[in-house]
Amino acid sequence: MYAHVGIGPVKPPLPIPDSWVIDEAGRRRRLQKVLSGGVSAVQTMFTGCSSVCPLQGAIFGAAQEGVAQLRSRYPVQLLSLSIDPLSDSPAALRAWLKRFDAGPAWRAVTPPVGEVEQIRAALAGSAPRPGMDSHSTQVYFFNEAAQLCWRSTPLPRVEEVLRVLEHLAQATLRIH
Template structure:
């Protein structure tokens, strides 16, 4: 009888925490994206120089996407290191869909496919970690990802991770600079969905 009551209290507390967290995340622009949003309609050039639609790059994979630029010396190396740690944890995750990491440059004037390729090499990127540079309106793309207008100064870009399901739909936004374990938990959940 005591165990049943404790189990009920734990379950009730977890439910309250989940609802409170969802409301807090929604206020901060993090957490679940409701309704799910299609990938932004944008053309990108990947680190090999191939031009393609962002949605096509995401389609069929559970993807964690970060924004960055190769000339950044403040948070982008931290973001790269975080994705490096996530990359190491990907083999532990099992699901119905392949997993992919994407580093999306927000500085198409300076970031060429070659520069992006070199940045990915410095970060230790493997085959499941791709890079891309937008071939169009960067501010429109950043706004679509974040759900709000981006900071005007490129150095103050978002450090959130944006999660897409295998149908290339944006379904989750992380808090700023998430821990690798948090990224892996969301990806693992989406891979099983």
């Protein structure tokens, strides 16, 4: 059983904990910095997963062509957020991205062990179910201020991911 919460707009938009994360290149960065400056679609995953995570990776893989088209007009990105920092080293994150032929708009990060549950709770809007096997298959969308502003359906269709990214990117341009 996978934990899913509200679908659609998150009002008011919520900040993500400003945790340190390690990206696929081994750089230590602030999660808010990774998410700021554009619209981001974020999936939670772990590279050792053999059930739903490969499906999630395939969704982002299939979305890349549309993301490339959106990037010609808006700053958008895809982000795989590992919930298994003990196993998901930068090399494992690079292998994950390579497995799905990730392009330049798709990044991967892992937070420290002690911050995974805090991040999962912020994404879910409540305490998540314990354990990695019950992680959500929703995609979480962030605005340019690194605020959670939309939650997708479970295992969303590629068209939904692209539609929400474009909608949020257009809204960002109207604000500025």
